[in-house]
Amino acid sequence: DAMVIQNPRYQVTQFGKPVTLSCSQTLNHNVMYWYQQKSSQAPKLLFHYYDKDFNNEADTPDNFQSRRPNTSFCFLDIRSPGLGDAAMYLCATSSGLPISYNEQFFGPGTRLTVL
């Protein structure tokens, strides 16, 4: 059974047209992460939520926003996508409990194309 679900798997948008990517989890994990991965590069953390506490990385562009309306769902909003935002976007979760339980579980990713 899928534990971290991302929708859609493939998203095409136009330059400057807002887009929202969705992540949901059935693990009841406290922490949810959004990563951006460009071709042949390592994933780059954009931000994460610890419960409702939002933690933005210093170099994440203002163009990227996130919402977490409840434990299960987290959204990535790209307000005005540019060509450079075309990438795979990965959602991950972890329990936030003591260290030994803090494995991250990844979703299948959403591949974003910007035309």
Added chain:
Amino acid sequence: KNEVEQSPQNLTAQEGEFITINCSYSVGISALHWLQQHPGGGIVSLFMLSSGKKKHGRLIATINIQEKHSSLHITASHPRDSAVYICAVRREGASGSRLTFGEGTQLTVNP
């Protein structure tokens, strides 16, 4: 210099060969992950290590905390093992754990 360095970047092997991928890191960590990413993008966690050695099927992962080094071994490699293998180190903070990723090793196993 990246905090997590993997070698080699690319590796081509023949089916059946023994494969080793190395990972070195320069920061204090609480755990190290080996991840597998197939074309199409989804990441699967293979191992999470904080000491010693773990084995799962044909995969073996080791870590030496003192030397800040880990290796992933694949025995009797198969074409379906072809994927990108990523080493990621985990550090704990007040707002939860965070991963720092290596650049990945592209493995191709030819029949």
